[in-house]
Amino acid sequence: MYSFTEENYLKAIYKLSDNNGSGVSTNSIAENMQTKAASVTDMIKKLSDKKLLKYEKYKGVNLSQKGKDVAIQTIRKHRIWEVFLHEKLKFGWEEVHEIAEQLEHIQSELLINKLDEFLGYPTHDPHGDPIPGENGEFHNNAFVSLDTVEANKKVILSGVINHSVPFLQHLKKIDLTLGQKLMVIEINEYDRSLKLLLNGKIEIFISNEVAKNILVK
């Protein structure tokens, strides 16, 4: 139905939309997709012709409902494949994204629904991001970042804000994984670094930079 490239543009624009009504800029899309502004303008015209977004010269773009639908379905496929790669094939959470970038473009509604069923209808991907349903509905996560949690409160590591490979590798290295039980035992006023208790056993220190990028519930 839609090309590889079209789906990638729609996904990028969807992620850059903050629903402020303000259009997504050409440059921000170019930066996000590692391409040039001129290429973005070309593609925007094409997507506009196909009614996937609204475009006014020099004013940026906004996805139409149709455009949002395609973006959300692509995200759904991406995240379901990530679960498969992590749960079944035992890929690390820092490895799944790149492969899912390819798998998300496989065209078959039936495939993704059967895969979803095979995986037991997961609600979140290996980074804690919610998986939209077949009809595109997101269940709100309501996670908070670890640097806002008060001392002595038990929480569960439920997601990350930074999805970069180095960050995910770092968390793995210090034994922080999704689903982990943790408790803040000390907050250092000076640099807002934290001392944590993992699974009621091991104590570790993390910087505020790390804490800000961890989501818990």
Add this chain to the structure above:
Amino acid sequence: MYSFTEENYLKAIYKLSDNNGSGVSTNSIAENMQTKAASVTDMIKKLSDKKLLKYEKYKGVNLSQKGKDVAIQTIRKHRIWEVFLHEKLKFGWEEVHEIAEQLEHIQSELLINKLDEFLGYPTHDPHGDPIPGENGEFHNNAFVSLDTVEANKKVILSGVINHSVPFLQHLKKIDLTLGQKLMVIEINEYDRSLKLLLNGKIEIFISNEVAKNILVK
């Protein structure tokens, strides 16, 4: 490494090669790939420049070792994905080919090896075709077609020659599936149609046309 299209051409040429030393013709490739001879000539030149095949004008092509390797790895990926779709996602054997045509182009050595491990290192796909190993080696099947089997001999349905959706659907309809135990109980001289016993229980009739396209061991 190689594009979607390049891999498809190499796969088609590989399948059309009967190792007679005689080159694969432009027209046969065009027919196989549902495209035009002129397009094939263009692509052949490109693949020849990349040393994936040997090309002499008007004489057809022969894959180089490099070309064969790419073709075999693509076939390997295709068949492993077919096993996944059939065994794990419960797709029918007539449904798996089309989706595997897409999945075979996903680029990740690690992915296919982990998938292979997850599936328990299958040796055959859902149509009985052998799955080449990581190093490209095929284990020879040595199956025979059902129309050559003598009466009262017990055999196992191990593959098909015709891979078309209608044929596979027909076999499914008459309850013939891979791994099935069967015995020829009667061979009609007139039209070489057969009466079969399935699993030592049910009797069915099949035409010679069907028997010719079934492989057993």
Add this chain to the structure above:
DNA sequence: ATATAAATTTAGATTTGTCTAAAATTAATA
């Protein structure tokens, strides 16, 4: 408010894979 900077678009070119129509080559046949 006007000059300068930043962002965006246009114009024209490139690459990949495809096509049609015409030309060239090889095969078939009378």
Add this chain to the structure above:
DNA sequence: TATTAATTTTAGACAAATCTAAATTTATAT
């Protein structure tokens, strides 16, 4: 063997997606 038929190649064009460089529009700052 000469002629027709079939196959294959070339020439030139096209669509998708990209790029560079130049032109245009919008934003910023003095």
